[in-house]
Amino acid sequence: MINTYQTSMALPQVPPPVPPRLGRSQPVLIPAPLTSPGHSRPLLRFLVCVVMLHLFLSVGGFLYLYYNEIQISRAAYSSPQARAGFPPVGKQDTTYRVLARMVVKKSPSPQKAGYFEWNIEHSIHKKINYFEKSWLTILEPGDYFVYSRVTFSKGHATIPLASLVKLRKSQSEKETDVMKAYCSLSNGMDSLNPHMCTATQQDVITLEKGNQLSLWVDDLSLVDYDMTATSFGMYKV
Numbered sequence: 001m002i003n004t005y006q007t008s009m010a011l012p013q014v015p016p017p018v019p020p021r022l023g024r025s026q027p028v029l030i031p032a033p034l035t036s037p038g039h040s041r042p043l044l045r046f047l048v049c050v051v052m053l054h055l056f057l058s059v060g061g062f063l064y065l066y067y068n069e070i071q072i073s074r075a076a077y078s079s080p081q082a083r084a085g086f087p088p089v090g091k092q093d094t095t096y097r098v099l100a101r102m103v104v105k106k107s108p109s110p111q112k113a114g115y116f117e118w119n120i121e122h123s124i125h126k127k128i129n130y131f132e133k134s135w136l137t138i139l140e141p142g143d144y145f146v147y148s149r150v151t152f153s154k155g156h157a158t159i160p161l162a163s164l165v166k167l168r169k170s171q172s173e174k175e176t177d178v179m180k181a182y183c184s185l186s187n188g189m190d191s192l193n194p195h196m197c198t199a200t201q202q203d204v205i206t207l208e209k210g211n212q213l214s215l216w217v218d219d220l221s222l223v224d225y226d227m228t229a230t231s232f233g234m235y236k237v
Contacts, residue, residue: 098140099235100125104215106225115166116215122227128234131171135212136234144234146179147202148215151229153195154222155185163199164216165232171212178213179203196224204237 105119115134123130129137138144150163165179183197207213215232217223223230 097236098127098142099233100128100130100136101233102130102136102231103227104223104225104230104232106223107220112220113218114216114220116217116220116230116232119227131212135214138207138209138211138213140236141208142206143204143237144207145202145237146205146213146234147200148179148181148232149198149200149230150181150215150217151196151198151224151226152183152185152222153224155195156219156222159218161185161197161199161222162218163201165201166214166216167205167207168212169208170210175214178205198229 101124103119103122104116166175167178168175181199181201183199
């Protein structure tokens with residue numbers, strides 16, 4: 001009897017299991033997968049490459065356009081005509097639609113002072129009309145680059161060697177001087193043409209429809225009428 005009592009006293013007292021209560025949801029924990037650091041590196045590298053490529057193309061395009069503009073400007077104004085104040089005729093014909101490059105002709109009996117007459121056969125004019133042999137009429141308003149070149153083969157004792165570009169608002173208006181240039185003959189023998197000089201002028205003038213321009217000198221008999229020596233022109237900028 002004694003042994004049986006001791007054995008029963010040695011066993012632990014375990015409470016019965018408690019059944020789950022109805023109506024209460026038990027949370028279910030799902031472990032989230034761990035993101036590997038090496039998995040996002042290729043995507044990051046791709047984005048960096050795209051941004052760098054876009055930046056490189058933008059900078060390269062800007063440098064190309066800037067260099068190309070410089071080369072065009074140098075080519076347009078590196079010729080002897082450009083250095084003398086005249087844009088290349090070929091570039092005018094292909095680039096500017098509104099333009100005029102007029103060659104002057106020598107009259108059979110030139111007066112002392114007066115306007116040059118245009119040699120229409122050797123002149124170029126697009127969307128600019130000529131009027132009364134000596135005037136050019138503007139058809140499209142805007143800013144025009146106007147230039148002239150007058151070469152004198154003789155001097156004069158009392159009057160300066162000057163060329164003037166004259167403007168009148170319309171056919172009935174009085175003309176005004178808008179450009180003027182002078183030159184003087186060299187008395188030395190150190191140049192190729194010691195008895196010639198050239199007066200050049202250029203400017204940007206705002207013109208309205210119907211305005212007229214012409215070229216005038218004090219003495220027409222002193223001028224060299226070669227088409228490469230004396231001319232007048234303009235183009236719309």
